[in-house]
Amino acid sequence: MPAHRYTAALAQQIELAWQDRWEAEGTFHTPNPTGRLSAGFERVADRPKAFVMDMFPYPSGAGLHVGHPLGYLGTDVTSRFLRMDGHNVLHPMGYDAFGLPAEQYAVQTGQHPRVTTEANIAAIAAQLRRLGVDHDQRRTFATIDPGYYRWTQWIFTRLFEAWFDPEQDRARPIAELVAELDAGTRSPAPGTDDSGLPWAELDRVQRRRVVDAHRLAYLNQAPVNWCPGLGTVLSNEEVTADGRSERGNFPVFRRPLTQWMMRITAYAERLLTDLDRLDWSESLKLMQRNWIGRSTGARIRFASSGEPVEVFTTRPDTLFGATYLVLAPEHPLVGSLTAAAWPADVDPRWTGGAATPGEAVAAYQRQASRRSELDRQAEGREKTGVWLGTTAVNPVNGARLPVFIADYVLTGYGTGAIMAVPGEDTRDFEFAEAFGLPVVRTVQPPADFAGGAYTGPGSMINSSNEEISLDGLGKAEAIAAVTGWLVAHGHGEATTTYKLRDWLFSRQRYWGEPFPIVYDADDLPVAVPESMLPVLLPEVDDYSPTTFADDDATSAPEPPLSRATEWTTVTLDLGDGPQQYRRETNTMPNWAGSCWYHLRYLDPADDEQLVDPELERYWLGPRSAGDTGGVDLYVGGVEHAVLHLLYARFWHKVLFDLGYVSSEEPFRRLVNQGYISAFAYTDDRGFHVPAADVVERDGQYLYEGRPVTREYGKMGKSLKNVVTPDEMIEAYGVDTFRVYEMSTGPLDQSRPWETKAAVGSQRLLQRIWRVVVDEVTGAVRVADDVQPDDDTSRALNRAVDGVREGMGSLRFNVAIARITELTNHLTQAYAGERPVPRAVAEGLVLLVAPLAPHLAEELWSRLGHPESVAWASFPHAEQRWLVDDTVQIVVQVNGKVRAQVAVPADADAAALEAAARADERIAGLLDGATVRRVVAVPGRLVNFVL
RNA sequence: GCGGGAGUGGUGUAACGGCAGCCACGCCAGACUUAGGAUCUGGUGCCUUCGGGCGUGGGGGUUCGAGUCCCCCCUCCCGCACCA
Numbered sequence A: 001m002p003a004h005r006y007t008a009a010l011a012q013q014i015e016l017a018w019q020d021r022w023e024a025e026g027t028f029h030t031p032n033p034t035g036r037l038s039a040g041f042e043r044v045a046d047r048p049k050a051f052v053m054d055m056f057p058y059p060s061g062a063g064l065h066v067g068h069p070l071g072y073l074g075t076d077v078t079s080r081f082l083r084m085d086g087h088n089v090l091h092p093m094g095y096d097a098f099g100l101p102a103e104q105y106a107v108q109t110g111q112h113p114r115v116t117t118e119a120n121i122a123a124i125a126a127q128l129r130r131l132g133v134d135h136d137q138r139r140t141f142a143t144i145d146p147g148y149y150r151w152t153q154w155i156f157t158r159l160f161e162a163w164f165d166p167e168q169d170r171a172r173p174i175a176e177l178v179a180e181l182d183a184g185t186r187s188p189a190p191g192t193d194d195s196g197l198p199w200a201e202l203d204r205v206q207r208r209r210v211v212d213a214h215r216l217a218y219l220n221q222a223p224v225n226w227c228p229g230l231g232t233v234l235s236n237e238e239v240t241a242d243g244r245s246e247r248g249n250f251p252v253f254r255r256p257l258t259q260w261m262m263r264i265t266a267y268a269e270r271l272l273t274d275l276d277r278l279d280w281s282e283s284l285k286l287m288q289r290n291w292i293g294r295s296t297g298a299r300i301r302f303a304s305s306g307e308p309v310e311v312f313t314t315r316p317d318t319l320f321g322a323t324y325l326v327l328a329p330e331h332p333l334v335g336s337l338t339a340a341a342w343p344a345d346v347d348p349r350w351t352g353g354a355a356t357p358g359e360a361v362a363a364y365q366r367q368a369s370r371r372s373e374l375d376r377q378a379e380g381r382e383k384t385g386v387w388l389g390t391t392a393v394n395p396v397n398g399a400r401l402p403v404f405i406a407d408y409v410l411t412g413y414g415t416g417a418i419m420a421v422p423g424e425d426t427r428d429f430e431f432a433e434a435f436g437l438p439v440v441r442t443v444q445p446p447a448d449f450a451g452g453a454y455t456g457p458g459s460m461i462n463s464s465n466e467e468i469s470l471d472g473l474g475k476a477e478a479i480a481a482v483t484g485w486l487v488a489h490g491h492g493e494a495t496t497t498y499k500l501r502d503w504l505f506s507r508q509r510y511w512g513e514p515f516p517i518v519y520d521a522d523d524l525p526v527a528v529p530e531s532m533l534p535v536l537l538p539e540v541d542d543y544s545p546t547t548f549a550d551d552d553a554t555s556a557p558e559p560p561l562s563r564a565t566e567w568t569t570v571t572l573d574l575g576d577g578p579q580q581y582r583r584e585t586n587t588m589p590n591w592a593g594s595c596w597y598h599l600r601y602l603d604p605a606d607d608e609q610l611v612d613p614e615l616e617r618y619w620l621g622p623r624s625a626g627d628t629g630g631v632d633l634y635v636g637g638v639e640h641a642v643l644h645l646l647y648a649r650f651w652h653k654v655l656f657d658l659g660y661v662s663s664e665e666p667f668r669r670l671v672n673q674g675y676i677s678a679f680a681y682t683d684d685r686g687f688h689v690p691a692a693d694v695v696e697r698d699g700q701y702l703y704e705g706r707p708v709t710r711e712y713g714k715m716g717k718s719l720k721n722v723v724t725p726d727e728m729i730e731a732y733g734v735d736t737f738r739v740y741e742m743s744t745g746p747l748d749q750s751r752p753w754e755t756k757a758a759v760g761s762q763r764l765l766q767r768i769w770r771v772v773v774d775e776v777t778g779a780v781r782v783a784d785d786v787q788p789d790d791d792t793s794r795a796l797n798r799a800v801d802g803v804r805e806g807m808g809s810l811r812f813n814v815a816i817a818r819i820t821e822l823t824n825h826l827t828q829a830y831a832g833e834r835p836v837p838r839a840v841a842e843g844l845v846l847l848v849a850p851l852a853p854h855l856a857e858e859l860w861s862r863l864g865h866p867e868s869v870a871w872a873s874f875p876h877a878e879q880r881w882l883v884d885d886t887v888q889i890v891v892q893v894n895g896k897v898r899a900q901v902a903v904p905a906d907a908d909a910a911a912l913e914a915a916a917r918a919d920e921r922i923a924g925l926l927d928g929a930t931v932r933r934v935v936a937v938p939g940r941l942v943n944f945v946l
Numbered sequence B: 001g002c003g004g005g006a007g008u009g010g011u012g013u014a015a016c017g018g019c020a021g022c023c024a025c026g027c028c029a030g031a032c033u034u035a036g037g038a039u040c041u042g043g044u045g046c047c048u049u050c051g052g053g054c055g056u057g058g059g060g061g062u063u064c065g066a067g068u069c070c071c072c073c074c075u076c077c078c079g080c081a082c083c084a
Helices: A008-025 A069-084 A100-109 A113-131 A146-160 A174-183 A204-212 A264-277 A282-292 A316-321 A357-370 A373-378 A426-435 A475-488 A613-620 A643-657 A725-732 A734-743 A755-772 A790-808 A812-829 A838-848 A853-862 A909-918 A920-926
Strands: A049-054 A088-090 A162-165 A170-173 A217-227 A232-234 A253-262 A294-304 A309-313 A324-327 A386-393 A400-405 A417-420 A492-498 A517-519 A525-527 A569-573 A578-583 A633-636 A670-672 A676-682 A694-697 A700-703 A709-714 A751-753 A886-893 A896-904 A933-937 A941-945
Touching: A008 A113, A008 A725, A008 A734, A008 A853, A049 A069, A049 A613, A069 A088, A069 A113, A069 A633, A069 A734, A069 A790, A100 A113, A113 A725, A113 A734, A146 A162, A146 A217, A146 A525, A146 A643, A162 A174, A170 A174, A170 A643, A174 A204, A253 A357, A264 A282, A264 A294, A264 A492, A264 A643, A282 A643, A294 A316, A294 A475, A309 A316, A309 A324, A309 A417, A309 A492, A316 A475, A357 A386, A357 A400, A417 A426, A475 A492, A725 A734, A725 A755, A734 A755, A734 A812, A734 A853, A755 A812, A755 A838, A755 A853, A790 A812, A790 A838, A812 A838, A838 A853, A886 A909, A886 A920, A896 A909, A896 A920, A909 A920, A909 A933, A909 A941, A920 A941
Parallel strands: A049 A088, A049 A633, A324 A400, A633 A670, A676 A751, A886 A941
Antiparallel strands: A162 A170, A217 A232, A217 A253, A294 A309, A294 A386, A294 A492, A324 A417, A386 A400, A517 A525, A517 A578, A569 A578, A676 A709, A694 A700, A886 A896, A933 A941
8 A cells, every 4th residue: 555545544634734723823714894803804905705504403312314414515615615605604503401311311310401411512523624614713602601602591571571563564562552552543453451451450560461462472371282291381283283282292182371472473474485495395385384374364253142153264155054053162262152951952963972061061171181182193183073052143143153162173273163064075075974064055066976065166156145146156256255245244354364473482491591580479470570581490490390191181381490499589689679589490492592693693792782783794695686685504403494494584573673684684594404314124023133234236235144124214323323423433544534525415404324425426526636645655746847738727617617516506516527527537548757847736635524524624735825725716717718618519310319510610590500410310311302491500519300 | 175386317407488307316237446335447228120210297289399288197295174
């Protein structure tokens, strides 16, 4: 083996040395335009900025596998490329460190979660350093740092001190609401005042309650997802479709509790429409659209024995086909509408076997509250329900419709009540069949219609009264007509509803941000003033919330902080002298810290403000009219498609409304990196065997000589197919690992892992090394006095062009292919003792620098450059080398390639045709035939159509 | 069920509507080697009577020309899932 070959050992030596030097020299320190971190800004003042960001990791302590760094490497390559290409690049990294795993570990070991969390952070930081990523270390922080969560709490107080003005479609300070209420220019929003008295007649506490009900962060007594097994409540987003906790897979129950909520629903429309202005993948936008779930339709009121029943429907056109109403079991009108007794001729299917409607309703409600979603599914979604013993009146035709409660109607969506149209709705049809209810068709089904609910298009039938007829109309006209009639008669109005619910923000955990809230003597919540932030997490003996049996639906939350009694009661002077207050003992959910971390990177040590507005404008502000602003490239996993990304957008919009940021959106361009899967193998007993020890022979897979079956799946311990970055770095060095990982496909694409294929990347780096360094002597072997020949100039410039294209589109595989082509050209054209011209060798080193930065630094340094290649200029392709003087033109006859001819690159169509006809083979094929048409595309081809 | 995305050699992939398969893995052959799971060179879609023919999931269409655009179908992946 030659003494100076680029082996794994040499690569590792080079890599560690350069990582030390980068750190010592602050190579990746990014200057801000102003403030504490602005040293050196003159150097980059004329550059465009680029903010490149990863979804920061949760330091779980579980081992990394090769899939985890994929996104980090993608942003690193991009950020290095952009820096070389003349941008002022911000590429920071931090840690999302509050959360359940550390707390659970703490519960088991009794060790403070901060201790394990900080150890895990140190471990990840070391791994990131070994990957050679170019983060600005001065900007690193963790969400658990008091200097960080102080501002998380501060944002909470801003949300608490704000309300959403629907007329202006934006958040405003709560003081402005109070002023308008006092002035009488505004009335409390519907549902915020249950006293029924005018504002002026309310006392202090009543007024506060009305105001509190307007806040963006508000307390609400409502059914929440209570998870006894975890001892905490969960947001809707944290509950799976089958009614279990996403973490831990425990049953979840609906239970009314007073909890903090975030009024994200106020922003539903803006969150939806602003998606159109973002550079995100369509699939991701679609997931958000589905989650927000806008439907347009109508609210319709049906007169009843008590208050009118208001339903929401997207099909008001089918109103004449409504044959019954259904309320959700938890609907507030259920009690008042329930009749005292069944009529004599009651259908036995409608009573649930109970003696009175009251008993039937009580039994059904109890059953519905206890049953988890999972149980409902297990029953095959059979429609169940009971009749309230009462009827309501269809406003359009006076029909008396029986009113049921049934769990197929959900409390939280629309009005929690529906008009059932079994003729045109599958679910209603199923219920009608089970309960023997009539079916009235109002849409003409096609002749071959098999029966059941018809949900397709068609003309309206059976839909007229004395004043209005929908018959013969299509769906859209019918909706417009009937809605107009309903509005005119005061029976309803057109409306829009969303699936999106307000965000449940309280958690009964220890390891989270404490709320900056205290309660006064009247039990009213008061924001802790800015000067008293952060509210530090107190030390406790026991980190666990009280948990209960998985299925104990009647249990109630007991947060760990409630046991810190000397902390929960506090005497503060909030302006009217020292008073005793009670602290909020819930903590914030895991998502809080990740809602705004993009802002804190701009200067994590700023203890004066959340973010300096000038820095925010520079790094995140809009670039043109109509631009949302935001991070220029945000890369992370698709698993955060709705939760984190929706919450972060919501907070950012609130901060925008309140004037703290100039950007309307946090993340202008977002890319989900693919995930890495790998083969796994099972033996004849079906057990997984270590994938690393399986060999392939003649198409058979063998483990210890015995055949095994190949499977394919996500990398993980259970499949015994984990490959770690450490193993790869040990075997090849990190540059090879980087190049291999980036060469397997576009960043957003999932891909299989194949360790042995990494040798291809190692060979490439070895060949690049040999272009510059003599393997035997170690001497630099480039030629200073030789001009490249034309072929080499063409190869170089084509490579530059292709690499730029690949870098810009995050298709690093394409960039690497072009680098490989250039390298292969050079190793052949300059084989033996002929050194490569310096300009070409340097060009190659610059091209590969974002991908294999340590190798590039070493070669760049050996080529005589004292300063880091990270700040060298990325090459530009010279246009003249991208076009040949003569080009090979394809000659087709009837679309089939029959010959190639060489013509000058600028030959026009006539010259092309002449050259083609001059070709012997083509002349032979055209001889005696009639050419009906000639297609000649200069620079491309000639096609003779016979 | 509804919505979305994707199907190209043995494998990962590449191809402004213009020569399908760049680049790499693997495989085959060779070179250098005491040796090679190192390195280097060449070959490698399928069929072939060696003329050529056929090939981008299947079927149609638009076009001088389709992997690429349109329609139908199949398969796989992802999201949502009683949302009125």
